[in-house]
Amino acid sequence: xxxxxxxxxxxxxxxxxxxxxxxxxxxxxxxxxxxxxxxxxxxxxxxxxxxxxxxxxxxxxxxxxxxxxxxxxxxxxxxxxxxxxxxxxxxxxxxxxxxxxxxxxxxxxxxxxxxxxxxxxxxxxxxxxxxxxxxxxxxxxxxxxxxxxxxxxxxxxxxxxxxxxxxxxxxxxxxxxxxxxxxxxxxxxxxxxxxxxxxxxxxxxxxxxxxxxxxxxxxxxxxxxxxxxxxxxxxxxxxxxxxxxxxxxxxxxxxxxxxxxxxxxxxxxxxxxxxxxxxxxxxxxxxxxxxxxxxxxxxxxxxxxxxxxxxxxxxxxxxxxxxxxxxxxxxxxxxxxxxxxxxxxxxxxxxxxxxxxxxxxxxxxxxxxxxxxxxxxxxxxxxxxxxxxxxxxxxxxxxxxxxxxxxxxxxxxxxxxxxxxxxxxxxxxxxxxxxxxxxxxxxxxxxxxxxxxxxxxxxxxxxxxxxxxxxxxxxxx
Amino acid sequence: xxxxxxxxxxxxxxxxxxxxxxxxxxxxxxxxxxxxxxxxxxxxxxxxxxxxxxxxxxxxxxxxxxxxxxxxxxxxxxxxxxxxxxxxxxxxxxxxxxxxxxxxxxxxxxxxxxxxxxxxxxxxxxxxxxxxxxxxxxxxxxxxxxxxxxxxxxxxxxxxxxxxxxxxxxxxxxxxxxxxxxxxxxxxxxxxxxxxxxxxxxxxxxxxxxxxxxxxxxxxxxxxxxxxxxxxxxxxxxxxxxxxxxxxxxxxxxxxxxxxxxxxxxxxxxxxxxxxxxxxxxxxxxxxxxxxxxxxxxxxxxxxxxxxxxxxxxxxxxxxxxxxxxxxxxxxxxxxxxxxxxxxxxxxxxxxxxxxxxxxxxxxxxxxxxxxxxxxxxxxxxxxxxxxxxxxxxxxxxxxxxxxxxxxxxxxxxxxxxxxxxxxxxxxxxxxxxxxxxxxxxxxxxxxxxxxxxxxxxxxxxxxxxxxxxxxxxxxxxxxxxxxxxxxxxxxxxxxxxxxxxxxxxxxxxxxxxxxxxx
Numbered sequence: 001x002x003x004x005x006x007x008x009x010x011x012x013x014x015x016x017x018x019x020x021x022x023x024x025x026x027x028x029x030x031x032x033x034x035x036x037x038x039x040x041x042x043x044x045x046x047x048x049x050x051x052x053x054x055x056x057x058x059x060x061x062x063x064x065x066x067x068x069x070x071x072x073x074x075x076x077x078x079x080x081x082x083x084x085x086x087x088x089x090x091x092x093x094x095x096x097x098x099x100x101x102x103x104x105x106x107x108x109x110x111x112x113x114x115x116x117x118x119x120x121x122x123x124x125x126x127x128x129x130x131x132x133x134x135x136x137x138x139x140x141x142x143x144x145x146x147x148x149x150x151x152x153x154x155x156x157x158x159x160x161x162x163x164x165x166x167x168x169x170x171x172x173x174x175x176x177x178x179x180x181x182x183x184x185x186x187x188x189x190x191x192x193x194x195x196x197x198x199x200x201x202x203x204x205x206x207x208x209x210x211x212x213x214x215x216x217x218x219x220x221x222x223x224x225x226x227x228x229x230x231x232x233x234x235x236x237x238x239x240x241x242x243x244x245x246x247x248x249x250x251x252x253x254x255x256x257x258x259x260x261x262x263x264x265x266x267x268x269x270x271x272x273x274x275x276x277x278x279x280x281x282x283x284x285x286x287x288x289x290x291x292x293x294x295x296x297x298x299x300x301x302x303x304x305x306x307x308x309x310x311x312x313x314x315x316x317x318x319x320x321x322x323x324x325x326x327x328x329x330x331x332x333x334x335x336x337x338x339x340x341x342x343x344x345x346x347x348x349x350x351x352x353x354x355x356x357x358x359x360x361x362x363x364x365x366x367x368x369x370x371x372x373x374x375x376x377x378x379x380x381x382x383x384x385x386x387x388x389x390x391x392x393x394x395x396x397x398x399x400x401x402x403x404x405x406x407x408x409x410x411x412x413x414x415x416x417x418x419x420x421x422x423x424x425x426x427x428x429x430x431x432x433x434x435x436x437x438x439x440x441x442x443x444x445x446x447x448x449x450x451x452x453x454x455x456x457x458x459x460x461x462x463x464x465x466x467x468x469x470x471x472x473x474x475x476x477x
Numbered sequence: 478x479x480x481x482x483x484x485x486x487x488x489x490x491x492x493x494x495x496x497x498x499x500x501x502x503x504x505x506x507x508x509x510x511x512x513x514x515x516x517x518x519x520x521x522x523x524x525x526x527x528x529x530x531x532x533x534x535x536x537x538x539x540x541x542x543x544x545x546x547x548x549x550x551x552x553x554x555x556x557x558x559x560x561x562x563x564x565x566x567x568x569x570x571x572x573x574x575x576x577x578x579x580x581x582x583x584x585x586x587x588x589x590x591x592x593x594x595x596x597x598x599x600x601x602x603x604x605x606x607x608x609x610x611x612x613x614x615x616x617x618x619x620x621x622x623x624x625x626x627x628x629x630x631x632x633x634x635x636x637x638x639x640x641x642x643x644x645x646x647x648x649x650x651x652x653x654x655x656x657x658x659x660x661x662x663x664x665x666x667x668x669x670x671x672x673x674x675x676x677x678x679x680x681x682x683x684x685x686x687x688x689x690x691x692x693x694x695x696x697x698x699x700x701x702x703x704x705x706x707x708x709x710x711x712x713x714x715x716x717x718x719x720x721x722x723x724x725x726x727x728x729x730x731x732x733x734x735x736x737x738x739x740x741x742x743x744x745x746x747x748x749x750x751x752x753x754x755x756x757x758x759x760x761x762x763x764x765x766x767x768x769x770x771x772x773x774x775x776x777x778x779x780x781x782x783x784x785x786x787x788x789x790x791x792x793x794x795x796x797x798x799x800x801x802x803x804x805x806x807x808x809x810x811x812x813x814x815x816x817x818x819x820x821x822x823x824x825x826x827x828x829x830x831x832x833x834x835x836x837x838x839x840x841x842x843x844x845x846x847x848x849x850x851x852x853x854x855x856x857x858x859x860x861x862x863x864x865x866x867x868x869x870x871x872x873x874x875x876x877x878x879x880x881x882x883x884x885x886x887x888x889x890x891x892x893x894x895x896x897x898x899x900x901x902x903x904x905x906x907x908x909x910x911x912x913x914x915x916x917x918x919x920x921x922x923x924x925x926x927x928x929x930x931x932x933x934x935x936x937x938x939x940x941x942x943x944x945x946x947x948x949x950x951x952x953x954x955x956x957x958x959x960x961x962x963x964x965x966x967x968x969x970x971x972x973x974x975x976x977x978x979x980x981x982x983x984x985x986x987x988x989x990x991x992x993x994x995x996x
Contacts, residue, residue: 364583383616384612385616389612390546393652394546396652396656397546397659400653400656400657400660401660408656412649415649416649420638420642423622424638431634465545466542469546470544
């Protein structure tokens with residue numbers, strides 16, 4: 001039976017795949033400046049982003065490849081998140097890589113591959129496709145994490161990430177197998193049909209919990225978060241930004257799709273677990289972040305805490321919960337990449353200034369850098385009028401609507417806790433005198449452009465949230 | 478529209494200063510002052526256009542903002558917020574002028590923070606949408622955080638973080654309360670359509686009240702205040718005492734009392750006891766302070782205790798007195814902080830022991846200080862007396878709580894006289910220290926800073942009707958809402974019930990009308 005392929009539905013993925021091939025080919029020519037590859041990545045991702053937005057606005061829906069691949073506004077919204085992250089990360093990467101004799105071609109290639117993997121995860125209508133996407137994404141990230149092979153920390157980060165990631169994948173695959181055993185299928189809609197209130201086989205429950213563990217690792221939920229700080233600290237800062245943004249969103253995309261669409265009947269079983277995990281993740285992430293002195297580790301723990309906030313949306317499990325989680329992931333990606341971008345901006349000739357105490361006095365000496373960092377941190381802390389506030393507010397609102405008052409109280413208290421360590425960086429920048437003057441390298445224009453985009457995005461969504469809120473609300477399956 | 482201009486004009490000033498920072502200090506100061514004065518002048522239009530015969534909100538703007546979240550840009554003022562808005566726009570240019578020469582580093586940042594703060598505070602007083610209210614409530618934290626943290630004293634970082642964390646802890650709970658109200662209000666954050674009784678009203682009341690009590694600050698939530706005041710620059714203290722603290726008491730009278738009358742009733746004995754403890758405790762601690770600024774800071778704890786007492790008296794006189802006293806305290810304590818700041822700029826000390834006999838060297842300063850001190854004590858003929866008298870009268874007559882409380886609170890008035898006059902005596906009279914002989918008297922700019930405040934101190938003291946007549950109607954509404962709750966069997970009164978419903982109806986129809994117009 002010939003498969004009819006609707007190429008139009010696959011446009012964003014095809015554009016990325018095509019860009020990937022172009023970058024691969026052009027990398028062969030030594031005469032071409034390697035920053036051109038970066039621009040190609042940005043243009044490719046930009047076109048894919050534009051196509052995704054058009055398709056999202058048109059409300060395109062379709063199923064491809066024997067019902068294994070589903071394009072709907074949900075997957076398209078996540079495409080937007082991934083592509084925005086990819087563009088921002090590429091922008092902050094270009095100057096970061098342009099130093100020494102580092103090979104740049106494979107870097108962009110792997111970023112594009114990982115992006116393709118994420119898009120597969122969001123569109124997977126079949127557990128096997130989700131797994132395929134997950135592996136495509138993860139394998140690219142393992143390499144990227146250890147991209148600076150001359151740095152032991154980077155190699156260590158890559159190795160750790162590979163080992164723990166492989167464990168997570170195994171859990172995930174085992175979960176799929178058990179669900180197949182219980183439901184007799186791996187197709188998302190078919191699983192939903194196979195599970196009835198009476199037929200809840202223990203295999204299904206076990207499989208579901210293994211999926212939680214697998215996802216938990218990928219999106220760094222407590223207690224499966226141990227890898228995150230080490231990997232973030234050791235990996236190149238741009239890659240730390242990338243891992244904390246797109247892949248986390250992709251993990252949550254698949255999480256949402258599988259749990260809300262395939263396993264809604266088991267909600268009684270999983271919602272309690274998710275509530276517990278959300279509370280743990282927020283609280284542990286925020287409390288450990290307080291004691292960090294290295295800004296990358298602090299951002300790592302903060303990103304763990306943010307996964308906890310997103311989990312609140314999942315635990316709410318209503319339409320508002322899903323769209324609030326999606327909006328939050330978009331906002332989070334922009335502000336987190338922005339924060340890492342500001343860290344990259346604060347680099348000196350001998351490397352990056354990673355200790356928070358190094359930032360003393362930057363408020364007066366480097367006002368632009370301090371302003372970027374401040375906006376991002378205030379947004380992460382959830383102060384109005386930034387996007388972080390709107391995102392958090394919407395998540396809390398969804399959870400109160402679902403009756404999880406206690407979860408929201410814990411989330412709100414966590415917000416206050418997190419303000420302490422985010423503001424501490426601001427305090428250091430504006431209110432402390434430096435012990436020794438750091439010679440900050442001149443700013444790279446691409447990096448500044450990336451940061452300006454992030455700042456504008458954060459403020460725009462903060463002041464006119466409807467711009468992204470309405471699309472998010474229209475994207476619930 | 479007028480109200481929106483008043484709220485956002487300072488923000489425009491922030492942008493202007495950001496663009497002008499290269500043009501030197503004078504340009505920055507000039508723009509800030511012009512924007513501050515312009516905002517004040519425009520805000521006077523709110524006063525002249527205010528209709529005192531109605532309790533409904535005026536100058537209302539209702540525009541959809543985030544339909545997906547059920548929020549709208551809904552602002553308006555009534556008699557309670559009118560004076561707080563004017564107080565804010567009045568004090569800001571004064572602060573800009575007061576900071577004219579005292580800010581050495583980061584002047585443009587300072588002025589930007591100050592103006593951004595003004596927008597935040599005005600927004601809090603004018604918001605009729607709970608989400609909007611919360612946005613302003615939180616966003617005003619950031620400029621204040623910078624004001625204390627960058628331009629403050631020795632322990633400024635400790636003080637500023639303490640201030641932010643205290644406020645955030647309170648507002649975290651308020652956020653939950655706001656969300657819970659939303660779902661009980663047909664999925665709307667609109668304040669004007671909110672009407673009880675609400676489920677879990679006790680918890681909701683506490684969620685709001687604790688956030689406000691921290692801001693007031695009510696004993697025992699006051700510990701951030703002395704730190705913040707002592708470390709803040711003069712202008713920061715003026716704004717903090719003058720306006721920021723009022724956000725707490727404003728929140729109580731705007732939300733806690735009318736929305737949850739049952740719960741307010743239930744917790745009145747506890748809250749009033751805390752208020753009285755605050756009055757006495759604040760006064761006693763103020764008495765032994767060696768530091769002028771700390772003394773004024775603790776006197777704020779005491780004075781704000783009176784305001785809370787008056788609010789929970791649930792009487793017309795008491796609440797009117799409280800609203801007036803908010804303005805009074807803003808004027809007197811603001812002026813006190815300005816005076817302390819002026820002497821600090823000359824002597825670089827705030828310790829009372831370092832002074833003495835200043836009245837000989839600085840007669841103009843002494844006169845201003847005397848008047849403001851007396852206003853703070855509550856001398857008849859000056860503003861403080863009117864407010865405190867009405868509060869005590871209302872508390873005593875209404876009988877919402879035991880008269881023992883009122884007796885103790887009245888003792889607080891005497892204590893206020895003790896610590897203020899004793900301080901005045903030690904600073905102004907006695908022998909003049911040699912080091913203080915060269916201190917110059919107030920210059921013209923400083924007199925210009927103080928004179929307008931003094932004008933209102935006397936005006937309110939002599940003819941409070943100008944002010945009270947605008948407050949009256951709006952307070953009536955609060956009083957009817959708070960008194961006419963069915964559970965208070967002995968006070969249940971058909972007349973007030975009816976008026977309450979009639980009132981709600983008029984508000985609702987007005988609201989619908991505005992909505993139609995907006996569409």
